[in-house]
Amino acid sequence: MLKNIKIALVGNPNCGKTAMFNALTGSKQRVANYPGVTIEKKHGFFITPNHINCTLIDLPGTYSLRSRSPDEKITRDVVMGQYKEEDQIDLVLCILDATNLQNGLRLVLELKQTGKPMIVALNMIDIANNRGYHYDLIKLQQELGCKIIETTAIKKYGVPELVQLIDNSIPNLSCSENTWQAPDLEKSRDYHIKVAQILDRVKTSHGVPSIISEKIDNIFLHPVFGSIILLFILFVLFQAVFSWAKIPQDMLQNGADWLQGYVGMILPNSLLGGLLGDGIIAGVGAVVVFLPQILCISLFIIILEDSGYMARAAFLMDKIMASAGLHGKAFIPILSSFACAIPGIMATRTIENKNDRLVTILVSPLVTCSARIPVYTLLISIFIPVRTVFGIFNLQGLVMFSLFAVGIIFVLLMAFVFKFFFLKGGKEPSIMELPSYKLPGIKNLLIELIKPAKSFLRRAGTIIVSIMVILWVLSTFPHAPINAKLPAIDYSFVGIMGHYLEVIFKPIGFNWQIVAALIPGMAAREVAVSALGTIYAISGSDDAVRQSLSVVLQHSWSLATALSLITWYVFAPQCVSTLAVVKRETNSYKWPLIMFGYQIGLAYLMSFIVYRVAVFFS
Amino acid sequence: MRVILIYNYVLNNLYIGKIVKALSKFKKLECGVINKIDESILGGGTDCVSGEIEARLLEMGFIEGATVQVLQKGMWGGEPIAVRINNNNTLISLRKKEASVIMTQEV
Numbered sequence: 001m002l003k004n005i006k007i008a009l010v011g012n013p014n015c016g017k018t019a020m021f022n023a024l025t026g027s028k029q030r031v032a033n034y035p036g037v038t039i040e041k042k043h044g045f046f047i048t049p050n051h052i053n054c055t056l057i058d059l060p061g062t063y064s065l066r067s068r069s070p071d072e073k074i075t076r077d078v079v080m081g082q083y084k085e086e087d088q089i090d091l092v093l094c095i096l097d098a099t100n101l102q103n104g105l106r107l108v109l110e111l112k113q114t115g116k117p118m119i120v121a122l123n124m125i126d127i128a129n130n131r132g133y134h135y136d137l138i139k140l141q142q143e144l145g146c147k148i149i150e151t152t153a154i155k156k157y158g159v160p161e162l163v164q165l166i167d168n169s170i171p172n173l174s175c176s177e178n179t180w181q182a183p184d185l186e187k188s189r190d191y192h193i194k195v196a197q198i199l200d201r202v203k204t205s206h207g208v209p210s211i212i213s214e215k216i217d218n219i220f221l222h223p224v225f226g227s228i229i230l231l232f233i234l235f236v237l238f239q240a241v242f243s244w245a246k247i248p249q250d251m252l253q254n255g256a257d258w259l260q261g262y263v264g265m266i267l268p269n270s271l272l273g274g275l276l277g278d279g280i281i282a283g284v285g286a287v288v289v290f291l292p293q294i295l296c297i298s299l300f301i302i303i304l305e306d307s308g309y310m311a312r313a314a315f316l317m318d319k320i321m322a323s324a325g326l327h328g329k330a331f332i333p334i335l336s337s338f339a340c341a342i343p344g345i346m347a348t349r350t351i352e353n354k355n356d357r358l359v360t361i362l363v364s365p366l367v368t369c370s371a372r373i374p375v376y377t378l379l380i381s382i383f384i385p386v387r388t389v390f391g392i393f394n395l396q397g398l399v400m401f402s403l404f405a406v407g408i409i410f411v412l413l414m415a416f417v418f419k420f421f422f423l424k425g426g427k428e429p430s431i432m433e434l435p436s437y438k439l440p441g442i443k444n445l446l447i448e449l450i451k452p453a454k455s456f457l458r459r460a461g462t463i464i465v466s467i468m469v470i471l472w473v474l475s476t477f478p479h480a481p482i483n484a485k486l487p488a489i490d491y492s493f494v495g496i497m498g499h500y501l502e503v504i505f506k507p508i509g510f511n512w513q514i515v516a517a518l519i520p521g522m523a524a525r526e527v528a529v530s531a532l533g534t535i536y537a538i539s540g541s542d543d544a545v546r547q548s549l550s551v552v553l554q555h556s557w558s559l560a561t562a563l564s565l566i567t568w569y570v571f572a573p574q575c576v577s578t579l580a581v582v583k584r585e586t587n588s589y590k591w592p593l594i595m596f597g598y599q600i601g602l603a604y605l606m607s608f609i610v611y612r613v614a615v616f617f618s
Numbered sequence: 619m620r621v622i623l624i625y626n627y628v629l630n631n632l633y634i635g636k637i638v639k640a641l642s643k644f645k646k647l648e649c650g651v652i653n654k655i656d657e658s659i660l661g662g663g664t665d666c667v668s669g670e671i672e673a674r675l676l677e678m679g680f681i682e683g684a685t686v687q688v689l690q691k692g693m694w695g696g697e698p699i700a701v702r703i704n705n706n707n708t709l710i711s712l713r714k715k716e717a718s719v720i721m722t723q724e725v
Contacts, residue, residue, distance in 0.1 A: 014708070063677040099707035102679050131707065185669060188676040209707045214689065215707070221700065223693035315711050319694040322713075427717050429671045431678050434700055434709040 005170060006052045006087060007077050010111065011095035012103050013061035013352075014308075014435040016123040019093050019153040022447045031451060040312075041085070048167035056093070057086065060352070063103055065110045066182045067296035077572070079501065080114055080178060090173050092118040098135075098150070099436070100206065105195045108144060110183065115176040118146045123149040127158065127438065132207035140202040154441030186238055205535055213308075213436040220312050233309075235337060237300050245292040245339075252292070256285025260490045267463050275472060283468025283523055291456065294343045297336045298452045299445075301347055304332075306440035311432060318430065324412040325419030327356040327430070334360065334411060336365035341578045343584055355423040361585065362595055363415045365578050366571065368407040371525040375569050376403055378529055382550045383562040406570055455584075467576050471523050475531075494519045508607040509561040509615070518574065525574045560614035567610040568588070571603035589606060637724060641701070644688040644715035651720030657719050671716055678710050679703045680720055694717050 011017040021029075025044025042058035059075040065072035077083035081090060092111055095103030101122075105179030111118055122128070122135065128578050141148050149165055182192065220226050236610050260277045266271025304310040313327030313473065321328050329351050337344030344364045351357040378397050387395040476495070480488040489495050498516025513535045521528030529549075553562075573596045582592040639650065657672040678702060680686070689709060690700035699717060700709040 066673070097708075102704070102706070103677070106677070127707075133707075150704050185676065188673060189681065192676065192681040206705070207707070209702065211704060213707075216699070217690060220692040225690075227693065311711070315690075315692065315698060315700065318711070318713070319692055421678055424701050429712070430698070431674050431710060431712045431716055433678070434711055436707050 004055070005173070006055045007091045007092040007093050007166070008089045008116075009056055009058045009095065010075065010079065010095050010107070011123075012097060012100075012433075014108060014433055015061070015095045015097040015104060016153045017061055017095045017426040018448070018530055019400070019441060019444050020057065020093075020121065020123060020151070020159075021056060022444050023153045023156050023159045025056055025451070027447060029447075029451075029457065032056070043442050047162065048163055048170070050170070050542050052167065052170055054166065057089070064109060064183065065107070065114070065180060066190075078165065078291075079111065079116060080180070086370055088114065089170070092116045093166075094118055094120045095123050095153075096120060097435075098122040098125045099131060099133055101133075101135075101199060102192075105144075105198060106188075106191045109194060110180065111189050112144070113178070113180040114590055115178045115180075117169065117173045117175065117403055119162070119169065120144065120146055120148045121151045121153075121162060122148065123151050123153055124438075126152045126155065127210075128207065131210060132205055134204040134207075135201045136204055140198070141204060143198045154444055156434070167263075203268055210436045215218055216437055219432075220309070221315060222535050226312075230313055233313075235306075236448055237297070237335065240300065244289070245296045248292040249289050252289045253285065256281055260285070269475075274476060275469065279469050279472030279491075280465060283472070284465055288457070290340050290342060293339045293454065294346070294456055295342045295449065295453055297339065297347065298449055301332060302445055302448045303440055304444065306438070308435045308437045311434045314432065315434065322430070324415040326412075326415050327351050327353065328362060328432075330356065330360040330415075333364055335371060336366055337364040340369050341365040341367065342372065342456070342581050343452075343573070345578070346456070348585070355419075358424055358586065358591065359415050359418045361582055361597070363411045365573065365575065365595065365599065366407055366410045366414060368404045368570070369525075371575070372403075372569055376400060376566065378549070379562050379566050383557075384557055403566065403570060410571070410602075414602075422511055422569065467580070468523060471520055475520055489516065489531075495535075508604060508609075509558070509611040510568075511557075512563075513556075514565060518568075521574055522576050524570065524577070528574070558615075559618060560611050563614050564607045564611035567607045568603050571599055571606055573599040573603075638721050639723070640718045641686060641688070641720040641722055642699075642714045644699070644717075644722075646688055646691050649685060649725050650688045651725055652680060652682050652686060653719055653723050654682060654721040655719060656679055656721065659719050659721075661714070671719060675712075675716065675720065679706065680710075685725065686720070686722060 008019060009021055019041070021044055025046050028045040030043045030045075032042070044058065046056065048054060057078060062075050065076045067076050073082060078086050078089065085166075092114075094104075094108055094111055096108070108118070122137075128134075129198060137148055137150070147165055148168060149158055151162060154198055181187075197617060199487040220229055233310040242561040260281045262383050263273055263277035263281060267276065282369040301310070303315065310329070310332070313331070316328075317331045318328035321330055330348070332348040333344045333351075335344075336347050341364050344367070345361050348357045348360045348364070351360060354418050359392065380399055384396050386397050389395050389398060409502055443548070473493075475492050475494040477492060480486070480491040491598050493518050497519060498512040500512070501515045513532065516535055517528045520531045532553075533549055536549065536556075579592040579596060582595055583589060586592070619659055638653065641650070644650065655675055657669060660671075681683075684704050687702045688699050689702055690692075692698050698711045698713045700711050701717075702709055
């Protein structure tokens with residue numbers, strides 16, 4: 001008898017598949033990426049009462065085995081055992097939404113043809129029964145020729161029985177011949193007719209749709225009230241990310257600062273101390289501070305997703321997003337990117353279409369993130385005069401606002417460019433299900449919340465640490481000569497590179513000091529400010545650096561150079577962490593390279609224009 | 619080309635004396651029974667793979683003989699629309715272009 005079996009978890013979107021995955025496997029899950037595609041390879045583990053180890057593979061939700069994208073092809077290929085990254089599966093577990101059997105049963109009919117043994121779960125049976133949907137299970141079992149069980153995954157109802165059922169069926173698992181063929185239009189209609197006949201025979205009563213859901217929709221999808229509610233929810237999300245997450249964020253920052261100081265104290269003036277303190281601790285600290293924001297945004301997204309509101313939000317935003325060629329669902333990632341592009345890019349996972357998701361990933365770093373604010377604030381306070389324009393506006397505030405606005409305009413513009421020139425293939429009709437509203441399950445919520453936190457920390461611990469070490473080495477070696485007159489960084493690789501690269505950046509008005517500051521600024525945008533301090537040989541606390549830096553910069557930079565640098569910061573890919581996340585999310589080097597390339601190109605072009613125009617007028 | 623297609627289509631359906639109306643023309647809360655889903659009415663003017671819209675509509679539960687009701691309409695130009703099929707629990711949202719290939723008659 002088998003000791004280990006593999007089970008494929010299949011179902012329509014919104015059928016409660018992920019809740020079932022969590023109910024069966026709890027926290028025993030492992031998430032990796034399939035090579036070459038953007039989807040996650042989610043494996044979970046559980047043991048049956050007869051001590052059989054089960055590996056559950058959570059596959060992307062689908063309405064048909066007909067593959068429309070490389071991602072969906074995986075569902076089909078894994079089920080049929082044609083995917084080389086996965087072994088043959090022993091059993092298919094198909095989850096159906098009991099309140100909406102038509103679409104689910106069509107998938108079951110297709111799955112039957114693959115010849116794999118199958119168990120079908122009628123999920124969300126509590127909601128179905130409450131609404132008056134009742135089915136004759138024995139008849140349905142005969143019609144489909146496989147075991148059927150009623151479950152409510154988020155309440156764990158029927159889950160132990162399901163495990164028992166899997167256990168009992170293990171001794172006689174056998175595959176029959178695979179006769180599946182991609183259904184054409186005629187075949188699709190045949191499936192419809194078959195399903196209607198089956199439902200006629202097994203349905204003991206047809207329920208009524210949720211009146212409450214309909215009433216909520218009348219408000220939430222109302223052209224005026226719906227938009228106001230959406231704005232309010234977005235406002236709370238913003239508030240949570242910028243204010244509430246600030247407290248734990250400051251605590252983490254203080255902790256990292258303290259640790260850095262402590263290392264500096266016990267290992268003064270040593271290489272090891274420098275590497276540990278200024279390299280690793282400062283670098284990792286700069287990344288880990290984003291964890292509270294990521295948790296905050298993820299929590300919101302999971303609640304919005306599980307309650308059924310996310311699809312409504314996409315419905316309301318559909319027209320605006322469509323004008324730029326983006327999917328309605330792209331607005332949450334773009335919104336999250338105001339905090340940081342990293343959680344924003346991670347939030348694109350809710351977009352199923354591969355091209356739509358790639359476009360959203362590519363444009364999200366153009367949104368003005370919070371790390372740009374220190375740089376903007378510094379440069380604006382030095383170079384933009386405090387003046388009132390049009391009677392009421394403060395010129396500095398106006399410049400700040402326009403930088404945000406330019407970011408958003410370019411998000412839409414670049415999305416349009418990508419969508420209509422480069423990623424136009426594979427366009428899909430925008431048909432989407434709006435599931436009825438339901439309360440999210442707390443336990444399911446917690447399991448889902450841990451996932452982004454874990455994958456973020458793992459990345460911070462690997463890729464980002466190594467990049468931080470490299471940047472530290474570049475700005476520390478070679479050492480300055482003993483009788484050096486210039487600051488040590490002038491003699492380092494960063495200084496040398498700054499001098500070399502100056503030629504390239506001269507046309508946009510950058511001097512070598514700026515270029516050299518941009519290199520460590522790759523670690524995190526705001527690091528450029530302290531790097532400028534180091535290069536202009538100003539030492540002291542952060543505030544002191546900022547104070548004296550303004551005096552120095554005012555004398556050594558022209559207005560045109562400052563404007564050019566601000567423009568550079570609007571567009572340039574000044575953040576390796578973002579590129580590392582893109583690498584991980586797209587599972588290829590191609591997309592981070594494309595992102596880096598287009599952002600550098602755009603930044604150079606825009607800075608050039610701004611610099612030349614400013615020089616012309618001054 | 620497109621005019622001829624629509625003309626043919628109307629002709630094909632009018633001879634049996636039924637009033638045919640595309641789902642995209644529905645007012646809020648209006649009901650109808652689908653009598654034909656036919657992507658060729660768009661005359662091939664879609665960015666999607668040929669037959670994809672029709673296939674997707676079928677997969678989401680739109681089928682000849684099903685009753686449909688428009689429950690919600692979007693703010694800008696009445697797009698997208700939220701449709702209930704066969705008194706089901708979930709709604710399906712679609713844009714006008716997709717809704718225009720669904721032909722209905724009165725209940």
